[in-house]
Amino acid sequence: MSDKTFRILGREIKKGESVVMEIEVAKLHTRNKLTMPVIIERATREGPVLLLMGGVHGDETNGVAIVRDIIRKGYNKPKSGIVICIPVFNVFGYLNQQREFPDGRDLNRVFPGTAKGSLASQFAYKFTKEIAPLVDYILDFHTGGAGRENYPNVRCVFQEEKSLEMARVFGAPFVVNSSYIAKSIREAVHKMGKHLLLFEGGKSLALDPFVINCGVEGALNFMRYLKMKDGKVKSKPDPVLIKKSKWIRAPHAGLFLSLVKNGSWVKHKSVIGIISDPYGEFEKKVIAPFDCHIFGLNTAPIVNKGDAIFHVSMEVS
Numbered sequence: 671m672s673d674k675t676f677r678i679l680g681r682e683i684k685k686g687e688s689v690v691m692e693i694e695v696a697k698l699h700t701r702n703k704l705t706m707p708v709i710i711e712r713a714t715r716e717g718p719v720l721l722l723m724g725g726v727h728g729d730e731t732n733g734v735a736i737v738r739d740i741i742r743k744g745y746n747k748p749k750s751g752i753v754i755c756i757p758v759f760n761v762f763g764y765l766n767q768q769r770e771f772p773d774g775r776d777l778n779r780v781f782p783g784t785a786k787g788s789l790a791s792q793f794a795y796k797f798t799k800e801i802a803p804l805v806d807y808i809l810d811f812h813t814g815g816a817g818r819e820n821y822p823n824v825r826c827v828f829q830e831e832k833s834l835e836m837a838r839v840f841g842a843p844f845v846v847n848s849s850y851i852a853k854s855i856r857e858a859v860h861k862m863g864k865h866l867l868l869f870e871g872g873k874s875l876a877l878d879p880f881v882i883n884c885g886v887e888g889a890l891n892f893m894r895y896l897k898m899k900d901g902k903v904k905s906k907p908d909p910v911l912i913k914k915s916k917w918i919r920a921p922h923a924g925l926f927l928s929l930v931k932n933g934s935w936v937k938h939k940s941v942i943g944i945i946s947d948p949y950g951e952f953e954k955k956v957i958a959p960f961d962c963h964i965f966g967l968n969t970a971p972i973v974n975k976g977d978a979i980f981h982v983s984m985e986v987s
């Protein structure tokens with residue numbers, strides 16, 4: 671909870687204040703400073719501290735657009751508490767339109783970071799030391815990587831009651847049981863006793879209005895749940911809870927065409943995709959191995975044998 675004095679990055683944020691700050695991420699070899707804008711809104715009333723962030727992976731533009739829309743619409747101005755927005759978390763990756771940091775590291779695999787580690791690790795350390803301790807809740811907006819498109823979903827550990835409750839409140843069509851990945855932000859902040867909900871929607875280097883809207887509405891629901899906004903939570907009453915999931919892999923190499931829409935429910939043995947060779951010699955069907963929801967789809971036109979092509983539910987509740 672925000673107390674009377676709230677200091678972030680060496681500056682006090684008073685009640686009712688709107689502040690844009692810049693964190694120095696690095697000094698480039700050109701001597702230019704690289705900074706990361708942080709937008710802070712503090713209400714006049716006490717309340718929780720919520721962090722909204724996108725672009726942990728620099729090519730995941732939907733997440734950036736979600737936080738951007740929230741700011742543009744003024745939804746980040748809370749009725750109580752403090753909202754911190756970081757639309758572009760991985761500024762390096764965003765500049766280069768790529769997932770990684772320039773040192774080749776996946777920022778989401780180096781947390782909590784070290785002061786003298788790789789460039790990504792140093793940045794992770796800065797966040798872990800200077801921002802994470804100040805927040806109570808985090809919404810972290812992602813998209814599928816490498817041409818894989820995710821139907822909007824939130825990920826959490828089902829065994830944790832609070833996480834599941836937060837996931838239901840958000841109101842994405844699917845909630846996916848997902849254990850902590852070592853050295854991810856989610857794992858690092860969980861160890862600090864913070865609550866992080868991870869949103870996945872769409873694919874990298876794309877802007878999908880449906881996904882963006884789902885993320886914005888989810889954030890609003892979450893703020894209503896925390897009483898940082900007026901009104902009732904408007905999430906769908908029954909998201910599909912996916913307890914166990916798997917990727918269906920390409921049984922052959924070739925041109926890949928999905929015959930189903932992402933987000934759809936398919937019956938056992940139905941034909942969900944076609945893989946063909948460029949010479950007109952074969953056309954192989956991809957068959958649904960059981961009744962399942964499809965919530966991730968490979969949009970690559972050409973696949974190798976074994977590539978992940980459909981992310982499907984195995985066990986739902």
Ligand SMILES: [Zn+2]
Pocket residue numbers: 726727730812813
């Ligand atoms: Zn990501």
